[in-house]
Amino acid sequence: MSRISVDGRPVALITAAEAPLLARPYFAGGDPGPIVAALAQVPEMLEVAAPFLAVVLGPSAIDMRTKEVVILRTSARASCRYCVEAHTIVALDSGLSTTEVHALRGELDTRGAFPAEEDRAVIAWCDAVVGTGSVDAACRDRLRQGRPDHVVVELTLLATTTLLLNRFCTSLELPTSSEVLARLAAAGMAS
Amino acid sequence: MSTAIAEAVRHGRLPGRVWLYSNYHCNLVCTYCLTDSSPKSPRRDLAADRMVDLAAQARDLGFTDLGVTGGEPFLRPDMVDVLLAMAEQLPTVVLSNATLFYGDRLTRVEALAGHPVVIQVSLDYADADDNDARRGDDNHATVVAAISRLVERGIRVRIGTTLDPEVKASDDQQARLCALHRSLGVADEDHVVRPIVRRGRADVADLGVQATVADLPPELTVTADGAWWSPFGPTIRDGVPETDLLITRTTHPLVTPATALLRLINGRPPGDDARLGIR
Numbered sequence: 001m002s003r004i005s006v007d008g009r010p011v012a013l014i015t016a017a018e019a020p021l022l023a024r025p026y027f028a029g030g031d032p033g034p035i036v037a038a039l040a041q042v043p044e045m046l047e048v049a050a051p052f053l054a055v056v057l058g059p060s061a062i063d064m065r066t067k068e069v070v071i072l073r074t075s076a077r078a079s080c081r082y083c084v085e086a087h088t089i090v091a092l093d094s095g096l097s098t099t100e101v102h103a104l105r106g107e108l109d110t111r112g113a114f115p116a117e118e119d120r121a122v123i124a125w126c127d128a129v130v131g132t133g134s135v136d137a138a139c140r141d142r143l144r145q146g147r148p149d150h151v152v153v154e155l156t157l158l159a160t161t162t163l164l165l166n167r168f169c170t171s172l173e174l175p176t177s178s179e180v181l182a183r184l185a186a187a188g189m190a191s
Numbered sequence: 192m193s194t195a196i197a198e199a200v201r202h203g204r205l206p207g208r209v210w211l212y213s214n215y216h217c218n219l220v221c222t223y224c225l226t227d228s229s230p231k232s233p234r235r236d237l238a239a240d241r242m243v244d245l246a247a248q249a250r251d252l253g254f255t256d257l258g259v260t261g262g263e264p265f266l267r268p269d270m271v272d273v274l275l276a277m278a279e280q281l282p283t284v285v286l287s288n289a290t291l292f293y294g295d296r297l298t299r300v301e302a303l304a305g306h307p308v309v310i311q312v313s314l315d316y317a318d319a320d321d322n323d324a325r326r327g328d329d330n331h332a333t334v335v336a337a338i339s340r341l342v343e344r345g346i347r348v349r350i351g352t353t354l355d356p357e358v359k360a361s362d363d364q365q366a367r368l369c370a371l372h373r374s375l376g377v378a379d380e381d382h383v384v385r386p387i388v389r390r391g392r393a394d395v396a397d398l399g400v401q402a403t404v405a406d407l408p409p410e411l412t413v414t415a416d417g418a419w420w421s422p423f424g425p426t427i428r429d430g431v432p433e434t435d436l437l438i439t440r441t442t443h444p445l446v447t448p449a450t451a452l453l454r455l456i457n458g459r460p461p462g463d464d465a466r467l468g469i470r
Contacts, residue, residue: 012431020437021404021420021455044439044451 010172013037022047034082034174035165056161062154066122068094070158072104073123077130080166081191085176089183101189121145122155129159196449197253204456205409207255208284209445210422211242212414213270214262219288221313222325223353223393227427228262235262235415239273241443245413246280248445254411259285260422266291271299274308282307286351289313289337290330297340304345311349311383312338317367335375342376349381356386356400390433391426404436409456411449416440418448420455 014020014037016027022043026032035053039046057071068091075083084105091101103113104123114120121142128139144152168174184190199205215235217228226232237245246257257277264270265287277283289312292300303310312334316322319331341348350372365384372382387399400406407421414425416432417440424436438455441447 014434018434020434022438022451041434042440043437044441044447 009175011038011041013174014040026050031177033177035169038168038172038174053161053165056158060154062151062158064094065096066119066155067158068096069100069104069119069122070126070155071162072096072101073126074130074159074162075166076105077127078163078166078170080170082169082174082176083162083166085184085191086180088187088189089180092187098187098189105189118146125155126159129156130163194253196446196453199453199456200253200255205453208258208410209245209249209254209256210258210260210410210412211237211245212261212412212422212425213237213242213259213264213273214267215414215427216266217261217263217288218266218290219263219327219330221327221392222396223355223387223398225388225391225393225423225426226262227392227395227430232262232427233430236267237413237415239269239276242273243276243280245443245445246277246283248443250280252446252449254449255281257281257283258410258422259283261286263288263291265296265300271302274303275306278306278308282309284309284311284349286311286313288326288330289334289341292337292340297344300341300346301344309347309349309381310341311351312341313351313353314338314368314372315352315354317364317371321364335371338372338375338377347381348375348377349383350377352382352384353387354384355398357398388423390423391428394428407436409452411438411445411452413442413445413448418442418452420452 013034014023016031019027019040020043023036023040023046026036026040026046031037036046036050039049057067060067068087072084072087072091075087088101088105091104092098096104097113099108099113102108103110110120110123114123121139124139125143128136140152143155147155181190196205200207212226213236215226215228216230216232217224217226218230220229242259249257257280259270259274259277264285267273270285274283274285285308287310289310300310313326314322314331314334315325316331322331323329338348338350352368369379369382373379387393388402389399390402393399402423404420407423410421412419412422412424414432416425418438419425420436420438424433426433438451439448
């Protein structure tokens with residue numbers, strides 16, 4: 001059985017051949033990506049974290065376009081290279097325009113790219129959540145306009161879970177896949 | 192959950208023994224060592240109080256036996272005290288190369304007599320040359336002398352024989368090994384024969400049988416690095432414990448890996464680990 005060398009990375013990413021018993025289902029469909037490959041170092045954490053992340057980040061009562069607005073904006077504000085690169089592609093695949101993606105990444109003014117107050121309130125909420133200390137009540141009130149509590153809660157959970165992942169991926173310097181890098185280059189959005 | 196584990200043990204779905212790796216360093220450098228142990232190996236010690244606590248938890252969960260392995264456990268000065276404390280919880284077998292049982296260490300080991308502690312000693316061949324080629328110079332003579340000393344002192348000894356399936360001992364050699372252990376006072380039921388498992392140094396040296404999770408009895412095994420499916424799991428490769436048979440990193444409380452192991456074995460057909468006879 002071969003071990004992938006750490007290659008100077010902070011932690012070794014577990015391969016399919018090295019997958020612990022509880023982690024094996026996550027490798028059955030091929031490369032599960034670096035977040036799962038890192039979490040597989042602690043399989044009892046993986047088997048709780050992976051389903052949680054799948055529920056929070058996956059299809060839910062909130063449309064995927066809005067969810068990608070939250071994920072990409074939060075990741076950009078948290079300066080997470082891995083998440084910004086990965087979710088630039090997911091955001092484009094979810095129907096966001098190139099202009100919108102550039103704006104969420106902080107490369108264009110969001111007011112021009114997102115004329116709808118509905119989107120702008122979500123973006124402002126993400127910016128507030130990423131900060132430290134108390135969260136701006138005005139931003140919260142703006143988000144709550146026309147939204148039921150369960151949507152406010154879910155959007156907040158999505159932003160804070162994204163923050164968790166941002167710090168995890170940044171701290172462990174997780175590598176972006178070659179497929180994502182190729183698509184970013186093709187879209188003219190490489191970092 | 193302890194009821195479920197006790198039930199699984201009682202019905203034979205889960206082996207009753209919990210193994211603890213006391214340490215990974217060893218005074219020998221055997222050719223087929225799973226754990227790549229040597230005098231220079233990182234120790235990866237399990238603390239004495241943790242070992243005793245795990246023993247108590249194992250009993251409370253419904254396990255029936257304990258095992259201690261390494262490395263060479265008796266390189267630890269506290270090993271006899273640890274074994275005595277563990278044996279107050281459950282009967283305990285400790286694996287040893289038996290090359291240290293003389294002088295002060297032998298005097299300390301005498302304290303195990305009369306307690307439910309068995310020392311399983313590694314001895315692979317009747318012929319010293321064959322044995323020592325794998326286990327080191329003078330190993331055969333040293334071990335045979337040590338077995339006699341242990342038996343004389345009333346300590347129960349088992350003999351563990353590990354054979355390369357590619358270079359099987361002749362029937363004559365095996366018969367002579369059995370005659371030897373009988374002459375030393377070790378009964379046939381205390382002689383265990385198993386193949387070299389191709390992991391750790393054995394894999395690097397191209398020795399032994401490939402064993403998958405399906406070939407290995409699910410014996411909960413705790414090391415300083417986590418909990419594994421089997422004592423054949425926490426092998427060392429390139430200085431790092433291999434993870435393919437890892438269950439959890441959490442070992443305390445023991446119910447965490449025990450519960451996970453139980454989930455893994457549920458639905459597993461009984462007896463499907465018997466193909467290679469790895470025990």
